[in-house]
Each structure stands twice: as C-alpha cells, then as structure tokens.
Amino acid sequence: MPLPPAPNPPRPVRLIALMNQKGGVGKTTTTVNLAAAFARAGRSTLVVDLDPQAHASLHLGIEGGQDSGADRASIYDCLIDPAFDATSALVEASPNLWVLPSTTDLAAAETELAAIPEREKRLERVLASLGGRFEFVLIDCPPSLGLLTINALAAAREVLIPMQAHFLALQGVGKLLETVGLVSKAINPKLRVAGVVLCAHDASSTHTREVVADMDSFFEQARQAAGEGNLPWKFARVFRPAIRRNIKLAECPSFGKTIFDYAPQAPGAEDYAALGEALLRDWDAMLAKRAPETGAMATPPATPQPTPQVVTIPSAPRAEAAS
Ligand SMILES: Nc1ncnc2c1ncn2[C@@H]1O[C@H](COP(=O)(O)OP(=O)(O)OP(=O)(O)O)[C@@H](O)[C@H]1O
Ligand SMILES: [Mg+2]
Numbered sequence: 550m551p552l553p554p555a556p557n558p559p560r561p562v563r564l565i566a567l568m569n570q571k572g573g574v575g576k577t578t579t580t581v582n583l584a585a586a587f588a589r590a591g592r593s594t595l596v597v598d599l600d601p602q603a604h605a606s607l608h609l610g611i612e613g614g615q616d617s618g619a620d621r622a623s624i625y626d627c628l629i630d631p632a633f634d635a636t637s638a639l640v641e642a643s644p645n646l647w648v649l650p651s652t653t654d655l656a657a658a659e660t661e662l663a664a665i666p667e668r669e670k671r672l673e674r675v676l677a678s679l680g681g682r683f684e685f686v687l688i689d690c691p692p693s694l695g696l697l698t699i700n701a702l703a704a705a706r707e708v709l710i711p712m713q714a715h716f717l718a719l720q721g722v723g724k725l726l727e728t729v730g731l732v733s734k735a736i737n738p739k740l741r742v743a744g745v746v747l748c749a750h751d752a753s754s755t756h757t758r759e760v761v762a763d764m765d766s767f768f769e770q771a772r773q774a775a776g777e778g779n780l781p782w783k784f785a786r787v788f789r790p791a792i793r794r795n796i797k798l799a800e801c802p803s804f805g806k807t808i809f810d811y812a813p814q815a816p817g818a819e820d821y822a823a824l825g826e827a828l829l830r831d832w833d834a835m836l837a838k839r840a841p842e843t844g845a846m847a848t849p850p851a852t853p854q855p856t857p858q859v860v861t862i863p864s865a866p867r868a869e870a871a872s
Contacts, residue, residue, distance in 0.1 A: 550641055553593045555680030561839070563832050564676065564686045565743065566705035570728075571721045572692035575711040575748025577604040578798055580689040582817070585807035586825025587685045588646035595639070595683035598624060598651035599672070599701055600691040601658075606650035609642040610805030625654040627675040628700070629661055635675045636682075643810070647683065649675075659696045669736060672700035694728050702732040707743040708781075714747055714760040716864065722764070723860040726782055730856035733781045742782035744768070746824065747791035749798075759867060761787060767862045780856060788827065792820045 567580045580596055587594040598605040606612075611621075622638035627649070640648045662668040676686060688701045702708065708729055712718050726742065733740040745764055751757055768785050792798075793816045801811035808818045 550644065552636055552639060552647075553682045555682050559681040560684065561836060562681050562684060562686060563707070564688075564705045565707045565709050566688045566690055566698075566701040567709050567711060568690040568698060568701065568725065569710055569712060569721065570692055570694045570698070570725060571712075571718065574692075574713050574718070575746070575792065576692070577608060577689050578802075579709070579711045579746050579748060579792070579821075580605055580687045581608045581802075582798070582808050582821040583825055583828070584646060584685065584687045585643070585809050586821050587829065588643065589809060589822075590825065590829055591645060592685055592829070593645050593647075593683045594685040594687070595647045595649060595679070596642075597649045597672070597676075597686060597688040597701075599655070599688050599697050600651055601653055601656035601697075602691065603651040603653065603655075604802065605689040606648060607805065608802040609646070609648050609807070611640050611642065611648055611650045621650060621652070623652040623654065624649050624675075625652055625658055628655075628658050628671045631671075631674065635678050643807075655697070662696050662700075668696060669699045669703045673704040676704050694725075698728075699732060699736075702729065702740060703736045705737075706739055707741050709743050710745045711748045712745050713749055714757045714764075716756070716760060719760060719763060719862040719864060723862050726860040727858065729781050730858075730860070734856055738779075740781055742785040743828075744786040744788050746788050749794040750791035751794055752791065756867075759865065761791075763862060763864045766865075788824060790820050790823050792817065792824065795820075 567576045569576055584594045584596045596605055596609065624638065626633045627635045627638055635649065638649055640650055642648050662671060688705060690698045690701050710722060710725060712722060722745070729740060729742055747761065764787050768782065768787065771780060771782055771785070795815055795817035797812040797815035798808055798817035801808050804811055808815060808821060812818060
C-alpha cells in the first residue's frame with residue numbers, strides 16, 4: 550500500500566511515548582499490540598522503534614539488525630541526518646500499521662547526538678516531517694532515561710507507563726514522573742502523563758492488588774492537589790482492563806506477529822483490544838470537544854504550577870504474610 554497522504558489541513562495527532570526505565574515491563578508488547586488495536590479500528594498508526602534492541606521492529610516482522618543483512622534505512626538515519634527523508638524509512642507491517650524501524654546502530658546515536666545542537670529535539674523534527682500522515686504515533690522507548698528517551702518525551706504529547714505491579718516498581722514510577730516533570734518544564738510544556746498500563750498482571754495476588762491501590766490513590770491525590778494547575782500527571786490514571794499474564798503474548802514476537810494475528814482468541818488479544826477501545830473513546834471524545842472555529846485542541850488551562858523535584862508514591866501499611 551502507498552504511504553497514507555499528509556492531510557491538508559493538518560489533523561490532530563495522538564503522540565504517545567511508552568516509557569519506563571525499568572526493563573522487561575511490557576513497553577514493547579504494549580506498543581505493538583496497542584498500535585495493532587488502533588490499526589484494526591481503521592486508524593492510521595505508526596510505531597516508532599526508539600530502542601536499539603529493535604524489539605518492536607522484530608515483533609512486527611521487520612528484520613533490521615546489522616546481522617540480518619538488510620541494509621534498511623532506520624530511525625537512526627532520521628535522527629542523525631536532518632536532511633534524511635523519514636518517509637523512505639517507513640515500512641508497512643499490516644493495513645494501517647506502519648513502522649519506523651530501529652537497528653542496533655541506534656545504540657551509537659546517544660553518543661553521536663550528544664555533540665549536536667538541539668539534540669533532544671531531533672525526533673520531534675522527524676515526526677513533524679511526516680506531516681500528520683498518521684493519526685496515532687506510538688514511540689517504544691528503551692529501558693533508560695538517556696537521550697533517546699528524552700527525545701521521545703520532547704516529541705510526545707502523552708506518556709503511557711507500562712508497569713508490572715510490584716512494590717519496587719512504585720519507586721521507579723516516582724523517578725519516571727520526576728523526569729517527565731523536568732522535561733515538561735524545560736522542553737515540552739504540553740507533555741501529559743496519560744497513565745499506567747498494568748502488564749503481565751496477576752489480579753489474584755494480594756501484593757499486586759495493594760500496589761495497584763497505591764497507584765490509584767496516588768493519582769487520585771494528584772488530581773485533587775493539583776486543582777486548576779498543570780501538573781503533568783494531573784489527569785493520569787491506572788488503565789483498566791489490566792493486561793493479564795498470557796503466554797501467547799510472550800510467544801507472538803518470535804513469529805513476527807501481533808497478538809491479533811497470532812492468537813486472536815487469547816486473553817492477551819481481548820485485553821489489548823479493550824485497552825485500545827478505551828483509548829480510542831477518550832481520543833474521539835476529545836476531538837469532539839475541539840473548538841470548531843480554530844481547530845485548536847481542547848487542552849486544560851495551563852496555570853503555572855511548581856512541579857515537584859522528588860516524587861514519592863506512598864504505599865499503605867501492609868500486614869506481613871503469616872509464615
Ligand atoms: N501480559 C504478558 N503476559 C506474558 N508475557 C508478557 C506479557 N507482556 C509482556 N510479556 C513478555 O515479557 C517480556 C518483556 O516484555 P517487553 O519486551 O514488552 O518489555 P519491555 O519493557 O519492552 O522490555 P525492554 O525494557 O527490554 O525494552 C517479553 O518476553 C514479553 O513477551
Ligand atoms: Mg522493549
């Protein structure tokens with residue numbers, strides 16, 4: 550299929566960074582399968598693979614690593630060379646679902662970009678050069694808070710945090726929110742935390758339920774405390790449904806397929822379809838509220854508000870398990 554055309558006038562683009570500096574929490578699985586859910590709903594969707602591990606590319610059946618022998622243009626070329634035509638690197642994975650793939654070269658980009666002016670804005674420029682061809686852009690971040698992730702936060706409007714509900718993960722999310730706070734203050738004031746996606750979730754565990762309750766009450770308190778302010782996670786929430794632990798989700802990357810193509814009846818497909826529907830509903834409701842004369846997005850008023858330097862997610866006292 551040819552590339553989707555750049556709409557004129559430009560349309561709103563939902564630009565989401567899937568971020569968590571902790572490794573193996575479900576960022577790539579969520580990026581790929583949520584993107585597939587949007588694409589299956591007929592919405593043009595782009596996955597930006599911003600991780601040198603290139604897992605999102607592989608998950609979507611795109612061999613891009615140096616060992617693959619494929620001399621493929623990638624996000625690396627787009628970031629390093631401002632004159633590079635990003636559309637030439639796009640690959641169609643399935644109807645409505647495109648990928649800006651990664652290669653292992655991208656590991657060098659952190660160092661190479663460090664010497665370049667406006668190094669944190671490179672991805673924003675690359676995405677702007679695509680001219681709104683995609684209604685949904687999902688950026689799969691690497692498990693670090695380095696320059697690649699900062700580029701994702703500078704380019705995105707929303708952050709989605711895939712997380713597995715364990716006690717130590719709460720501290721990690723606190724650190725992540727601090728980073729979002731700093732980036733929103735210094736580089737990207739429009740950045741908002743959409744919320745947390747619970748991955749590989751086991752709702753039968755008491756510990757898991759306690760951690761989810763801690764997250765829920767943290768966001769609830771942030772909502773109340775922020776008042777009319779513009780704290781980046783003021784409207785954040787823990788998304789339901791949680792994505793259940795499901796072995797089919799772990800199997801499908803090795804076939805280069807999304808869960809919908811690999812095991813459409815599996816719980817993983819059901820959960821990602823439901824999460825996709827919830828996010829589409831939010832987005833469509835937001836579009837419906839757009840100011841008709843200006844086409845401007847209905848964004849909350851931006852009252853200056855100090856963003857906390859240190860973010861702690863308190864955990865409720867727990868009863869010790871009987872031994
Ligand atoms: N709901 C789930 N049920 C079972 N396995 C899952 C689930 N979600 C993710 N996995 C598996 O857990 C592993 C880590 O997931 P994934 O690669 O999505 O995490 P990640 O955060 O992107 O990791 P990294 O930080 O290395 O980029 C993978 O093997 C994946 O297939
Ligand atoms: Mg990953």
